[in-house]
Amino acid sequence: MLRQIWIVSVLNFKSLSSRFWQSMVIVVGLAATVGVMLSMLSVSAGMRQAYLNAGDPNRAIVVSKGIEQEGQSAITRAMAPMIASAPGIAKDKDGKPLADRNLNMGVPVLRKDGSKGFTTMRGLADKGQGVRPELKIVQGRMFQSGKREMIVGVGAQMMFQHMEIGEKVILPDGEWPIVGVFATGDLLEGQLVGDTETLITSLHKTNYNTVLVRLASPDSLDTFKKALTTNPTLSVDVIRHSDWYARIASQSTFALALLGYTVGTVMAIGALFGCLNTMYSAVSTRGREIATLRALGYGAFPVAVSVILEAVLLSMAGALIGAGIAWSLYDGKQDLFGNSVFHLSVSPAQIQLGVIWAIAVALLGGLFPSIRAARRPVVEALRAT
Amino acid sequence: MKYLPLIWTGVMRKPMRTILTLLSVTVAFTLFGLMIGLNATFDLVAERARADRIFTGPRFGGLAGNGMPIAIARQIAAMPGVKVVTAVNFVPGYVQDPKNPVFLVMLDDNAEKVVHDWPIAPEVWAAIRKDRTGIVMSKMQAARWNKKVGDSFTMISQAVKRADGKNSWTFKLVAIGDDIAEQTNGYVFGNYDYIDKAKPLADQGRVNEIDLLANDPATATELAQRIDRTFANSATPLRTITDKMARSGKDFEGLNIKAITHGIALAGMFMVLFLTGNGIAESVRERFAEFATLKTIGFSDRAVTALVVLEAALPCVLGAALGVVIAALLARQLPGLMPPGFGLPFPTISPVVMLWAAVCALVVAAISAALPILRLNRMDIASALSGRA
Numbered sequence: 001m002l003r004q005i006w007i008v009s010v011l012n013f014k015s016l017s018s019r020f021w022q023s024m025v026i027v028v029g030l031a032a033t034v035g036v037m038l039s040m041l042s043v044s045a046g047m048r049q050a051y052l053n054a055g056d057p058n059r060a061i062v063v064s065k066g067i068e069q070e071g072q073s074a075i076t077r078a079m080a081p082m083i084a085s086a087p088g089i090a091k092d093k094d095g096k097p098l099a100d101r102n103l104n105m106g107v108p109v110l111r112k113d114g115s116k117g118f119t120t121m122r123g124l125a126d127k128g129q130g131v132r133p134e135l136k137i138v139q140g141r142m143f144q145s146g147k148r149e150m151i152v153g154v155g156a157q158m159m160f161q162h163m164e165i166g167e168k169v170i171l172p173d174g175e176w177p178i179v180g181v182f183a184t185g186d187l188l189e190g191q192l193v194g195d196t197e198t199l200i201t202s203l204h205k206t207n208y209n210t211v212l213v214r215l216a217s218p219d220s221l222d223t224f225k226k227a228l229t230t231n232p233t234l235s236v237d238v239i240r241h242s243d244w245y246a247r248i249a250s251q252s253t254f255a256l257a258l259l260g261y262t263v264g265t266v267m268a269i270g271a272l273f274g275c276l277n278t279m280y281s282a283v284s285t286r287g288r289e290i291a292t293l294r295a296l297g298y299g300a301f302p303v304a305v306s307v308i309l310e311a312v313l314l315s316m317a318g319a320l321i322g323a324g325i326a327w328s329l330y331d332g333k334q335d336l337f338g339n340s341v342f343h344l345s346v347s348p349a350q351i352q353l354g355v356i357w358a359i360a361v362a363l364l365g366g367l368f369p370s371i372r373a374a375r376r377p378v379v380e381a382l383r384a385t
Numbered sequence: 386m387k388y389l390p391l392i393w394t395g396v397m398r399k400p401m402r403t404i405l406t407l408l409s410v411t412v413a414f415t416l417f418g419l420m421i422g423l424n425a426t427f428d429l430v431a432e433r434a435r436a437d438r439i440f441t442g443p444r445f446g447g448l449a450g451n452g453m454p455i456a457i458a459r460q461i462a463a464m465p466g467v468k469v470v471t472a473v474n475f476v477p478g479y480v481q482d483p484k485n486p487v488f489l490v491m492l493d494d495n496a497e498k499v500v501h502d503w504p505i506a507p508e509v510w511a512a513i514r515k516d517r518t519g520i521v522m523s524k525m526q527a528a529r530w531n532k533k534v535g536d537s538f539t540m541i542s543q544a545v546k547r548a549d550g551k552n553s554w555t556f557k558l559v560a561i562g563d564d565i566a567e568q569t570n571g572y573v574f575g576n577y578d579y580i581d582k583a584k585p586l587a588d589q590g591r592v593n594e595i596d597l598l599a600n601d602p603a604t605a606t607e608l609a610q611r612i613d614r615t616f617a618n619s620a621t622p623l624r625t626i627t628d629k630m631a632r633s634g635k636d637f638e639g640l641n642i643k644a645i646t647h648g649i650a651l652a653g654m655f656m657v658l659f660l661t662g663n664g665i666a667e668s669v670r671e672r673f674a675e676f677a678t679l680k681t682i683g684f685s686d687r688a689v690t691a692l693v694v695l696e697a698a699l700p701c702v703l704g705a706a707l708g709v710v711i712a713a714l715l716a717r718q719l720p721g722l723m724p725p726g727f728g729l730p731f732p733t734i735s736p737v738v739m740l741w742a743a744v745c746a747l748v749v750a751a752i753s754a755a756l757p758i759l760r761l762n763r764m765d766i767a768s769a770l771s772g773r774a
Contacts, residue, residue: 024659025659274660
């Protein structure tokens, strides 16, 4: 049986060159479908990755009870030291807990394309770099605490105007000079960072938004959480940083991903009709060839399988071409959506998804033609011109 | 006209091929219609955006901030060149679960004057004015919450608390209005005055946005800059933008909407081009001898060309028409299928969209027919008749 399938399939592919343009309908159809779908998904996938990278399982975020966004959370000055003295927090070399008071604020920016947008200005306090060791200065220097100056992410510098070292960003109490550029490999790269205490004064605020801590070990979350949630003077939620960002990543990329899959589905339906057309036409032009094989004793099943196999291989070729185009155009390109800055992503996992879609289309598009090919009476097919 | 049966037999020679081609073309043009229709909506909103309407809000903090004092609205109203000012409050929250977000916009009596050109019926405005706890919803929102006029609507807002410290709000739905392109998620409007007085004293008198009309569209940009300058050193610096600037129609949250929609539509057309081109080439190849016969009995090259072009155009044009019709039917349903709050507008299948669909269908047909026609025009009739070509 397998031998028969193999022989019939090889025969199929040898005759492909005579059906070149016909076969190209499948290849181009799936290339267009997968290319468009992966291009669209590169936005949601890239954004998702930037969010996921920002969440570290070795960190925990402390926010007001029941809130969904950092900006809505309020941690008072009195609460911050209580949080920092809780058990389960990693200590730096001086034995001080790695707990950092954070502040967030929307700042208007001019995008490189001239449109107006917002980004996040983030305040980090004295333990900022201890809690976030991934933050590396790539140009200029770190901001000094107590000074009205800031550093900008490499992504922000790429996507927004006036983000060079020496330029100034307008904040509520005047202009803050940019003194450095940082990289983190995550969402933070599209943001601006300054000193929490200076920022809180400039905003006339009385509360921090969150406290971010480095856990003594990934397992110490429970200890830390228990200490805070059983303290009646605190009304806070403690969430593992990776879980926090996983939730936001899903929420903020769901609609975009849905849009990508919807357009991908519609195009796949179009490609399916094209595939059906090509395969019907292929089995009809090869009618005599198939009938000859059947007359020689080859079974109906190997014939049917060979037809589906042809559709699958052509579709996969198309999917890989489409994925290749999407990858070369978009993978790694810096982009933004709303106030999130990230790298577009066409990852191997997505390419795999594209290939799976192509196989699904090919199976559907090859099935009916293969049944027709296998069922056609041998005598009738041999006589047909 | 007399050649119609000839074309029909050509098209229906292999009905399966024709039907599958037609279906594929229909799907491609459905996508085409939705994509170009989406562009049309952005263009429409950009065109309808008024140069003399100005929006202003706190420069920093965005929606998470606690707004600005209402006194700013009075100060702006007193500035020269300002016609009418309205203060707007937002009540962000959710129904039952944070997974069901809702966004209420609380308006005062001047709102109607500032957005007088929006296609919102006067009865809708009148309805909220009559009832302090009343709200109006667009059809999309009413459908989402499954509410009809007279129903009460309860929501939780973490951001806006009532005077008694609770954060649950109940309103009464007093009217349902048509959806408008300017409010892509639909709208829920209520009374600013009611919400302001219902808040704790410390939170009263604060607004999230101030909208105004300038006396003269020509000086509106200057007025916007003047407002920003006036408040630059106040406790609440502002960010002011004209309606025209805010809705340039180029981008959606920073994504280049034109480039994306055109790319998708083009990919669909490319896919279809291969299919129709291949179909017509195959059809002509199979009937080469027949075309030779037609030429022999006196059909000119031009007549044969016309036959092939029409045969290629039929599935393209029919598929384009069907696709655009389906797109028009889908366009109104799509926003309901997207997650709430995403804000992508519904496509508008305008005459321009139909025109482009027709043009693209004809271009696809013309390109598809080009090679077979070239072959037919160069055919050696004698050898074609004998089946040697």
